[in-house]
Amino acid sequence: MNKKNFDSDFCGSLPLHQINMIQSYGYLLVLEREDLKIIQASENANEILGLAVQQLVRTSFRDYITKEEADNLYFKFQTDIIEKVPLPLTIKTEGYTGRFVAIAHVKNGYLILEIEKAGEENSFLNVFQELKYVMAEINRSESASQASSVVVHQLKKLSGFDRILMYKFDEDWNGTVIAEVKEDDMDAYLGLKFPASDVPRQARNLYLKNPYRLIPSRDYTPVKLYPVINPVSQAFIDLSDCNLRAVAGVHLEYMKNMKISASMSIRVIRNDKLWGLISCHHRSPKYLSYEVCSVFELLSSVISNKIASIENKEFFQYTSALQEKKSRLIGNTYSYLNLSEGLLNQDINVADLFNAKGAVLTFKGTTSRIGDVPDEEDLKNLIYWLQSKGDEEVYSSRNLPGEYEQAASYQEKVSGILSIPIDAEKGEYLIVFRPEVITTVTWGGNPEEAVRFEADRQKYHPRNSFSAWQEIVSQTSLPWTEQELEVAESLRSFIFEFTTKHLKN
Incomplete structure (x- = not known):
């Protein structure tokens, strides 16, 4: 699907980042770093500072807090602090005193204060x-x-x-x-x-x-903020x-x-x-x-x-187990000086390494198979397709029929593929296969209707329903893990070295 x-x-x-308004549960002030003058403020700031926002702009924030808090704010942000820092504030205006928490952000040329009641x-x-x-x-x-x-x-x-x-x-x-x-x-x-x-x-x-x-x-x-445009950046402020x-x-x-x-x-x-x-x-x-x-x-x-x-911990344990299996495969290959014997025909084989049900090695005009693999004609066509891709690196897919249409005829035994090229021009590959795993995915609402567009195709709305909606997923195998792909790449390097040094003739 x-x-x-x-x-x-x-x-x-x-x-x-261009939303230029705030939620109403707090207040926002933008200050000059050097003198703490207010250069921008949320329009509700009058609730705590006692003046309409148009009057607040260009006044000093020092006038509304204690000298100790003002000095603390000033000196803390003359450095290159980039983390948001919470500071306690006591705001005093005529007939009003309130305890607040200000979350201060240092920007290029100004400070942002997010203020909430303590x-x-x-x-x-x-x-x-x-x-x-x-x-x-x-x-x-x-x-x-x-x-x-x-x-x-x-x-x-x-x-x-x-x-x-x-x-x-x-x-x-x-x-x-x-x-x-x-x-x-x-x-x-x-x-x-x-x-x-x-x-x-x-x-x-x-x-x-x-x-x-x-x-x-x-x-x-x-x-809203006043003024709308930040006087320092001459743009919407990034909130x-x-x-x-x-x-x-x-x-x-x-x-x-x-x-x-x-x-x-x-x-x-x-x-x-x-x-x-x-x-x-x-x-x-x-x-x-x-x-x-x-x-x-x-x-x-x-x-x-x-x-x-x-x-x-799970990642490293699994990686260690993969590396141990790979080392045994490499040891077997060196013992027999034969790729097919070492990788396919011992007590551990390349299908075991990759949790696969089948594997194929095409090398020097010979094709060796173990487990569930495509038949001879299908395999030949699959290798032609791999060659046409021109990949010199490891190729993997958990949805082979979705990428290679002919694979749909044998999707039950082969829906996942991991291909390691030995010499792609000659059609020489080590390939492992995984079978189809049919799964039922239960979505919170139909994912095809996650967004509902209006007639103009510009305005849109989220879906109305979050009721369980089931999807049957076929033509897919278990996914190839990050560790498996890394091991496949290192196995490709080993095969190149082995064939170059030990199988020259």
């Missing part, structure tokens, strides 16, 4: 105590699925969200729900797969900058790494279709790449203070480290 790739073709090109200290301490228990539970987990189950259940206790789920991205950035806890009367998503366009490419990139994304209410009124950044309309519609009013997403990182997301849903508006969000940010690091530890 060839799905429409909304993730790259459309959704992935939306300019989220939470209650006791609340923060209580949550932090609970967090220590959650961390201990996560660290006791022995698998990624067990760690994921622990974190969603404990996060629900800490936050009170109606539903929390963890989903893991696959190689195509579709997300599968691997853990879920929810209120009894909510739809279940456990085991469902969601298309990549639900969290499109540019949104995923933002999670590498921002540990979490909070939307306390989908029905908020966006707050892509701001927690307060306004939400794209299509995502608010997506939330409405999901029947939720508030959401929070927390990243899970493995080896500097986005592994998955913890997604929190609430049916009514729900705000979490910056302090509590910071606890969740810390928890994101804990679960990320644990999953990385578990999966890296």
Whole structure:
């Protein structure tokens, strides 16, 4: 099934960094670095600073906070700090005093301050105590699925969200729900797969900058900045790494279709790449203070480290097992000084190495076979096709019939192929085959309807339904792993060296 790739073709090109408004649960100020003058402000800043935004611009932020806080802000950001830094603020205006947290961003020529009301200290301490228990539970987990189950259940206790789920991205950035806890009367998503366009490419990139994304209410009124154009850059200000950044309309519609009013997403990182997301849903508006969000940010690091530890251990164990099998194959080949004997006819063979059901070696006019492989005429045509591709590197596919039409006639025993060229011009290859594995994928809604366009093909809407929608996937094998492809490449190098040095005649 060839799905429409909304993730790259459309959704992935939306300019989220150009959203020039903020959510209404906080306030945004842009300051000159040298004198802390306000050069841009969100239009709701009058709520805490006491002046209309037009009057605030060009005043000094020093006038609204204590001298100690102003000096601290100034001196901290005369350096080249690039990380976002939280700072406590006490804002005092005529007849008003308030405690706030400011998240400060250093930009080229100016500072961005995201300002939120400070939470209650006791609340923060209580949550932090609970967090220590959650961390201990996560660290006791022995698998990624067990760690994921622990974190969603404990996060629900800490936050009170109606539903929390963890989903893991696959190689195509579709997300599968691997853990879920929810209120009894909510739809279940456990085991469902969601298309990549639900969290499109540019949104995923933002999670590498921002540990979490909070939307306390989908029905908020966006707050504009004044002036609209940043006076330093002479362009829209880039709010892509701001927690307060306004939400794209299509995502608010997506939330409405999901029947939720508030959401929070927390990243899970493995080896500097986005592994998955913890997604929190609430049916009514729900705000979490910056302090509590910071606890969740810390928890994101804990679960990320644990999953990385578990999966890296599995990765290295599997890699070690592959290398051990490859070494035995190489040893056998040197013992017999014969490729066919060493790779196909011993107690371990190349099909065992690659978890395949069949293998073929075509070399010096002879074809050797083991296991389930195409018949002689089909094999000859397949090799002609491989030659026509002109590949001198390892070639792999888990959907051979989708790339080579004639393979559909024998897809049951051969849907996956891993081809190692020995001398492609002569039609000499080492090829291993995997059989078809028919799978049923249950999607959260029809992936072909992930995006619904209006008549002008410009405006679009997310799907209305997240009900289970099943797809039967055929003509595919188990995927070839990163480690297997690396071993195949090293085996190609060995075969080249072996044939060059030991089989000259």
